[in-house]
Amino acid sequence: MRIEFLLFITITAVSSVLSVTYYLLNSYLSRKRNTPKEKSEGLTPQDATIVITVFNESVEHLKRAIASVRDQVSEIIVVGDGVEQPYLSMCRDEGVTFLSTGIHSGKRKAMALGVSKVKTKVVVFMDGDMIPESDAIGNIMKEYSPRVGGVGGNITFDTMDGKFVSYASQFIERSKEIIQRSMKHFGSVMLIDGGFGSYRMDVVGKYITSPEFYDFKIQGNIPYYGGGDDADLTSYIIGKGYVATKSFEARVTTLPKDSIKSYMKQNIRWSRTGWRTFFKSLRNGSLKKANKFYKFEQIFTYTLPIVFLVVILLKGLIFLEVLHFRGFIPAIFSMIGFHFHGHISNLDILYRLSTTSSAVASMVFAGSVATRTLKNRLKTLAYGSIGAGILFIATIYALFTYNKA
Template identity: 30%
Template sequence: MRFIYIYLILTILAILSFIYYVLNVYYAEKYRPEISNKKPDISEATILIPVYNEDENIFRNVLRSVKSQGVKFIVVGDACNEPYKSITEEYGGKFILLEQHGGKRAAMVEGIKHINTKYVMFLDSDTELPDNAVYDVLKYFNKNVGGVSVNIRIRNNGNKISYASEFIERTREIVFRAMSYHGSIMIAVGNCATYKTGIIKPFLLSDEFKNKHVMGRKTVLGDDIQITSYLIKNGYKVVKDYNVTVETSAQDNFKKFIHQQIRWAKNGWYYFFKNLSNGTTKKAGWFYAFNVLYLYIVPVAGFLLLLYRLYFMTIHFGYYDSLTLHRFLRHIMFQILPLELTHKIRNPAVIFYALNKLFIDFLGIAGNSIFVMAVMARVPKERLRTISYGALGILIMFFANLYGLLTFWKQSKWATR
């Protein structure tokens, strides 16, 4: 009887997954941004760039793209001076040096003290801006919007990580487009995000941001998701400008990629619990809540049920017992080929398992196919390679998410930039 309950729960999870995939694709296609007809004033914006041991050529290219925007910009050197100071001044920016290495969060705090314009754009030191990016982003601000992120594309340097990362970004694009249709995205990614200075400046200078602690331990993680959650909690929307796509680099190797996914997972789980408890998730609306609950609960629940199902089969079909090995293999056959039924076809339980397996498989194939096709439509080239390495990247994300759930309160030496 317990096995039937497991199948029923798996069926519910399959239905939820199908709904999740279909709704996100539907709303992503339906989304049309609300932009202001008023011509933006770029003099109201300042770009803030924290830098720490960035490649000199990449940093120069970033500042070249920033210079073309025609706005003021500030670079905060996180315990690193030259050549960044000279390059910054060469392109007409202001350079601020932090004497001690404090990480991106400390650089943001120091930099925001010098921002007096209406808007501030935080930009990573390896992220280039396309032409007129600031001008376009400012169109998205109205009295209800507190932050605007941009679309992210991964530079393709030919390695496996860049393909996996690009696939993950395109899946996020589908989900965040759908969420933008309903109000707010989950996170304005730190690579490039613009905010109303008057709203976030007091928060960045507060002890809550400067000395963020998780279960008694000071954390350097999650500045982007922390700011996003703060805005949503205070009644503001956070959206994405999909007309602006910035390029950024993937991790150099799988070890760094795994560490990155673990960092993101720890951030996600902490704010998952925090936003549920303080009402932020509810305030963001039903679709935001549905997506967050699905992304964090359903994969874990499905994995645990799968483990229990295998355990149940091991105990009740006893494959260690040679006398019952045939029964176990026979059950496996029903799982793989449910239509190839024998004389047990009259057994209601066997019929239930077979039909249930077909139904779950159908929902899984249909939902995943719809979602993957929508993702691949946004991949301009080398789609087969992207989806192949993307599948590996999603698998790594899944296990990193499980690990993050168990260790989200811990910090480690690779947590800083």
């Protein structure tokens, strides 16, 4: 037997065991009720300031965002990333603070400027197209205990337009929710989403206003304006020994991208940030300070695409070899199963068992995603599976280009 056959089946079997464990464990834990490990610190919405950074956001969307949180927090600060109008006039009309960085310097510089004016215990970063529910900030604040350094909200995508991108985005977000719910049982979640995330000022204040954060450069010399602040801050507070968690009752609705092209670009940008943060957490030791389940989720998430890529390449190699020696029909057949010496071998049984169990486990996981989807579940699952494929391609592409801006 050629080595590529044995290698292919071995990798398939091992990855299948890990995948089954991953899908079933996340599906099971996501259904269990999360109970707070420590008593709430008693912070209220008045202990929070919202910072919204804007560059090219819709004024109408921003107005709606401000209106949704106006009565929930102590203060709202809008920071223009090198822009003033029409945001300055709108903020004056709405009675909220407006600041400008003067020149376009990226989201991180705008965040730093906003944070420099925050006087409350907690800062909430919110995108200008987010619409939190009326109790969102209150639910965020309930999660704070002395060991919690940051709390994120539960983001959902508006699917009213019925477009593919809307349902694909919703599917990915609900998949992330399943994983984050599971991780919360053990401590920190993987990401406090930058669209609606809060942090303790005494933990992140000095860091955000330092050049290390706001003057972030790729490879040490390429200025980066593409964000990644949420992954950076999540990793930072975990590295400092605090818990990064989420309030799944703090529901926030946002708009999806308007085209498949922009959806793809967004996923590539997010994936690059994910890879950079993952490698950074390995280098600086912040991953070591996280709990074991967090480590499992992180390592599995970032090794799975590589394993899938290797499996695809090995399967392609096998197909080409069989095509060369035995013809097209046997080559097609080799993509389904392995038959040696005219009968079904033990390796073929192992292969089929591995792929079948992985498929069943992934279907269970998809069922868990469906339970978190309130509307058009079948459409969300159908479009979401395609969206997941796009995300896989974006993740692999990002791996080989993660040092690009």
